[in-house]
Amino acid sequence: MHEEEATVVDKHFWWVDVFAETPLTGNPLSLVPDADDLDEGRMWAITREFNQSETTFLVTPTRPGADCRLRSFTVAGAEVLGAGHNAMGAWIWLAEAGRLDPARTEFAQQIGDDVLPVRIDRAENGRVQVSMRHARTRFVRTVHAGAEFADALGLDADALADGRSAEVVSTGAAHLLLALDSREDVDRADPDAAHLRRLLAEAGAEGCYVYSTADGHDGVHAYARFFNPTVGIVEDPATGTAAGPLAALLVREGLVPEHSPIRIEQGRALGRPSILQVVVDDDHVELSGSGIVVAEGVLHL
Numbered sequence: 001m002h003e004e005e006a007t008v009v010d011k012h013f014w015w016v017d018v019f020a021e022t023p024l025t026g027n028p029l030s031l032v033p034d035a036d037d038l039d040e041g042r043m044w045a046i047t048r049e050f051n052q053s054e055t056t057f058l059v060t061p062t063r064p065g066a067d068c069r070l071r072s073f074t075v076a077g078a079e080v081l082g083a084g085h086n087a088m089g090a091w092i093w094l095a096e097a098g099r100l101d102p103a104r105t106e107f108a109q110q111i112g113d114d115v116l117p118v119r120i121d122r123a124e125n126g127r128v129q130v131s132m133r134h135a136r137t138r139f140v141r142t143v144h145a146g147a148e149f150a151d152a153l154g155l156d157a158d159a160l161a162d163g164r165s166a167e168v169v170s171t172g173a174a175h176l177l178l179a180l181d182s183r184e185d186v187d188r189a190d191p192d193a194a195h196l197r198r199l200l201a202e203a204g205a206e207g208c209y210v211y212s213t214a215d216g217h218d219g220v221h222a223y224a225r226f227f228n229p230t231v232g233i234v235e236d237p238a239t240g241t242a243a244g245p246l247a248a249l250l251v252r253e254g255l256v257p258e259h260s261p262i263r264i265e266q267g268r269a270l271g272r273p274s275i276l277q278v279v280v281d282d283d284h285v286e287l288s289g290s291g292i293v294v295a296e297g298v299l300h301l
Helices: 040-050 085-096 147-152 183-188 193-203 240-252
Strands: 010-018 027-032 055-059 068-073 106-111 114-122 128-133 138-143 166-170 174-179 208-213 222-228 233-236 262-266 274-281 284-289 291-300
Touching: 010 085, 027 040, 027 085, 040 055, 040 068, 055 085, 068 085, 085 106, 085 114, 085 128, 085 240, 085 291, 138 174, 138 240, 147 193, 166 240, 174 240, 183 208, 183 222, 208 240, 222 240, 240 262, 240 274, 240 284
Parallel strands: 027 055, 068 106, 174 208, 222 262
Antiparallel strands: 010 027, 010 291, 055 068, 106 114, 114 128, 128 284, 138 166, 166 174, 208 222, 222 233, 262 274, 274 284
16 A cells, blocks of 8 residues: 555535525535645545535635635536635635634635635624625626527527626626526526537636516515536526626616615525625625535545
8 A cells, every 4th residue: 555545634624504594505615724735636526525516625825915815616627716605605614713813804815816805794693794805897798698598598588588688797707697587487497508508608608697687576686596517517506706797787787776785596496595695886896695604524535
C-alpha cells in the first residue's frame, strides 16, 4: 500500500439550508471550511460525493482586502464564480460558528478574481442575515426566444409572455431570463436537458431562469424556476446568481421600483420553497437572505 493511501485525513463539513425559514426547505449547501490542503481534484471528488447542486470550500484569500476566499463547484466539475446560495451559506456558517469578529458587520469575500462586500446582521429573533453585493450588472444580449425555446422547456409557444424579450443578464454569471405568461406555465416547464443546453450555448448563457411577474401573491414580485444543464444542475431550488439579474431586469423594464426590496419566490415545484430578496441600486444588486445550519459531519479522507 502506498503511503498516501494509508494516511487518513479528517475534514469536517456542514450542511446549510440557504434562503430557508425552517429546516429542510430552501437550497441545501454542503460546506467544507479550512480547505487549503485540498487540491482542485479533491474538491471536485468531494463535491461529487455530496451530490448537491454546489459544494463550497473555504480557503485563504489571494487578493488583498478579502477576509475569506470561496471556491464552489457543481457535481459536473464546473467552478461557480457568482455569489449566490454558495456564498450565502458560507457566511451564515461563518457567523454561526463564531469565525467572524463580532465587532464588525462589513466583510469582503473573494470569488474568482473578484472581491465583493458582505454585510452580516442579526434579526430580532437572533437569526443571521447576510447581504452580498454582486458584480456590476451587465445586460449582455437580447435573445429571440420563440417556439424552439418553448419546445426545449416542454411548453407550448403560447406559454411565452407576449411582448417580453428573453435577455441574457449577468451580475457575476450570465443567465437567460425568460418570461412566461403565468405561474402555472412556470410550474408546467419540463425541460429537455440536451435541447436546452444547446440553445443556452448558442445564446451565450449558462442557465435558464423562467419566471412570471407578480400577481400580488404573498407580496412576491416574481415567481421563478432555474434550470442549468450547462453545469449538470437539473433544477435548483434557490439561485442568487439568477435572482440578481432578474431583479435588475425588472427594474430596467419599470415593473418594480429601484432601491426597494424585490422578492422572488423559487423552489416551490421542488417542495423546497425559497424567498430571495434583492435590492437594485443603479447598476449594482444586493442579495439578502438567511438560512439554517442543519447538519455536520466528518469526511475520512
